[in-house]
Amino acid sequence: xxGVSQTPSNKxxxxxxxxxxxxxxxxxxxxxxxxxxxxxxGPEFLIYFQGTGAADDSGLPNDRFFxxxxxxxxxxxxxxxxxxxxxxxxxxxxxxxxxxxxxxxxGTRLTVT
Amino acid sequence: xxKVEQNPLxxxxxxxxxxxxxxxxxxxxxxxxxxxxxxxxSLESLFVLLSNGAVKQExxxxxxxxxxxxxxxxxxxxxxxxxxxxxxxxVDMRVGGGxxxxxxxxxxxxxxxxx
Numbered sequence: 283x284x285g286v287s288q289t290p291s292n293k294x295x296x297x298x299x300x301x302x303x304x305x306x307x308x309x310x311x312x313x314x315x316x317x318x319x320x321x322x323x324g325p326e327f328l329i330y331f332q333g334t335g336a337a338d339d340s341g342l343p344n345d346r347f348f349x350x351x352x353x354x355x356x357x358x359x360x361x362x363x364x365x366x367x368x369x370x371x372x373x374x375x376x377x378x379x380x381x382x383x384x385x386x387x388x389g390t391r392l393t394v395t
Numbered sequence: 396x397x398k399v400e401q402n403p404l405x406x407x408x409x410x411x412x413x414x415x416x417x418x419x420x421x422x423x424x425x426x427x428x429x430x431x432x433x434x435x436x437s438l439e440s441l442f443v444l445l446s447n448g449a450v451k452q453e454x455x456x457x458x459x460x461x462x463x464x465x466x467x468x469x470x471x472x473x474x475x476x477x478x479x480x481x482x483x484x485x486v487d488m489r490v491g492g493g494x495x496x497x498x499x500x501x502x503x504x505x506x507x508x509x510x
Contacts, residue, residue, distance in 0.1 A: 324483050324500030386438040
């Protein structure tokens with residue numbers, strides 16, 4: 283079956299611009315996660331959704347970052363006033379209960395120039 | 396604050412040799428994952444370890460979990476070049492009766508297997 287998909291695969295933007303990154307989870311998976319992976323590091327948790335609501339957003343670095351999942355399926359991570367330090371690969375994962383195993387998408391590589 | 400520490404961070408091996416990667420974590424958790432990541436690719440799940448004493452094997456890789464010591468190991472037997480990749484351990488942070496939880500990852504071990 284189809285795995286987690288993310289679009290775009292690459293995004294280059296100028297400092298100060300707004301970007302949206304999209305994640306399509308595996309069909310039927312109720313939980314959706316966003317992580318950020320900087321070069322040479324492990325993924326860092328940003329936010330996770332259970333259904334439509336954000337169950338834990340403690341990993342969002344500041345209020346420039348926001349994510350939504352309005353219908354409990356597709357999610358969009360939104361970054362306002364991008365900074366060069368936001369450059370990273372943004373990974374999305376989904377899971378279902380009771381398995382809890384997270385399946386990762388291919389990621390979106392964001393470069394802020 | 397939960398910390399997940401892997402060592403070594405870099406490992407250069409010769410084909411045919413054995414080695415172990417260690418993953419220590421600082422708080423209780425009921426499951427631990429090992430992932431593989433090839434350059435420019437996403438994360439591939441290798442093992443899910445659910446209980447103390449759990450041991451799982453797939454090909455030349457074997458993972459174990461000691462929840463009392465808060466330690467997991469990934470053992471590589473008779474390494475081959477195809478195993479070259481970065482390996483991450485990740486601890487599940489499910490809290491209380493919650494149905495899901497985010498993962499806390501180690502920094503990864505970059506493995507290079509040379510002929």
